[in-house]
Amino acid sequence: MKGSVILMNAYFAGRELIDEEIPTLPDEHIATRPAIHMDNGQPRCRRCNNTTNFSSHHCARCSQLCLYCRHCIQMGKISSCTILYRWIGPPPKHPENAGTMHWTGTLSDGQRIASSNVERAIVHLNEHLVWAVAGAGKTEVLFHGISSALAAGKRVCIAAPRADVVRELAPRLAGVFPDTPPAALYGGSPNLHTYSPLVITTTHQLYRFYHAFNVMIVDEVDAFPYTFNSSLQFAVQKARKPDSALIYLTATPNTDWQAEVKSGKREATIIPARYHRHPLPMPKTKWCGNWKKSLLPSAVHSWVKTKLDAGSRLLLFYPHIDTMEKALPLFKEIDPRIESVHAADPLRKEKVEAMRRREIPALLSTTILERGVTFPGIDVAVIGAEDAVFTESALVQIAGRAGRSAGWPTGDIVFFHYGKTNAMMKAIRQIKEMNRLGIERGLIDG
Incomplete structure (x- = not known):
């Protein structure tokens, strides 16, 4: 049983899955809840928070007319009789030397200030926005904060709207943290079920996580589809632990966020220049x-x-x-x-x-x-x-x-x-x- 527990926590930890996604359901360390529940008389999908986009069909599982969620169906069908399962057993151990950085680069003055503020937000479990012009080198701003989080035994997620960004970031982070190879998650990814303390994922894949991450970093927070999709924003909140840090990265915050930054209502670091110290070309x-x-x-x-x-x-x-x-x-x-x-x-x-x-x-x-x-x-x-x-x-x-x-x-x-x-x-x-x-x-x- 001990070997089974180790195998399951490596596969299952932090995830909330339907039974079709679980190769063998363990006998212990599992919590369950209905995937669709009634909220003030309205159905609500607990995976994506949809309350309006449902349909019904005769269900082969329960042999009844069954409601199902159309909004997140690409992640696997969620019906009225579907159960969500999550692991509540011992978490996997971090690799030795987790968080050790293998990076010899240097930060610009603007990057250094942002890096320090990001690390502080991660330590104190705060929310922070990095508003960095395109080409400022915002990924490098994350390295020290990720390093300190992993070294402290925390689990870190970098979520981006598009698979292209995940595929680009994964090898870069693997080079910086070779002792903690990141799991890169996107549709068709070869390591969708790999466990790592460092996860780089599309925002859509966060539907499958529940209270998993001590540090949630959302890259390109202004980009489609995240900025127009409240269920993806729900997925980010569901995937992070109740006490966790939330870091947003963007070159182009929306008008409301810009106003909040300028008025001091939103904690942020602005990097107004690129690392090479030349001005941005003017259109x-x-x-x-x-x-x-x-x-x-x-x-x-x-x-x-x-x-x-x-x-x-x-x-x-x-x-x-x-x-x-x-x-x-x-x-x-x-x-x-x-x-x-x-x-x-x-x-x-x-x-x-x-x-x-x-x-x-x-x-x-x-x-x-x-x-x-x-x-x-x-x-x-x-x-x-x-x-x-x-x-x-x-x-x-x-x-x-x-x-x-x-x-x-x-x-x-x-x-x-x-x-x-x-x-x-x-x-x-x-x-x-x-x-x-x-x-x-x-x-x-x-």
């Missing part, structure tokens, strides 16, 4: 006429050709897939190597890697590449910048693709539009304000 606005009709307006055509002739590489954003795909043949007349990419593109990863290898001179993209990617030495354009999909947050993130590396700290950014919007102007003002703060705090040279 320009340029009228291009009705781009929906022409697809590749003359102003855009001229800018692209001039840039490519000068040897520049370009990242070009369109608001919608259909318009972008119709425009692609026109771009290929300028250079046949130009490609496009979007979320459903089966060759998305290959094209992004080809862009990194400098095999593609210009890449057209939807907002899927607005964050989480770095291509050194690129110029950036938005075609149709007035479209509603280009929010202030999206435009700040897109502008943040340029000038990220010390070798190429500058870059052109153009918002091509058919009429200026408040989002465009607010994005430009936010970037300008960060540069002002960076200079004021001595974090930008010159």
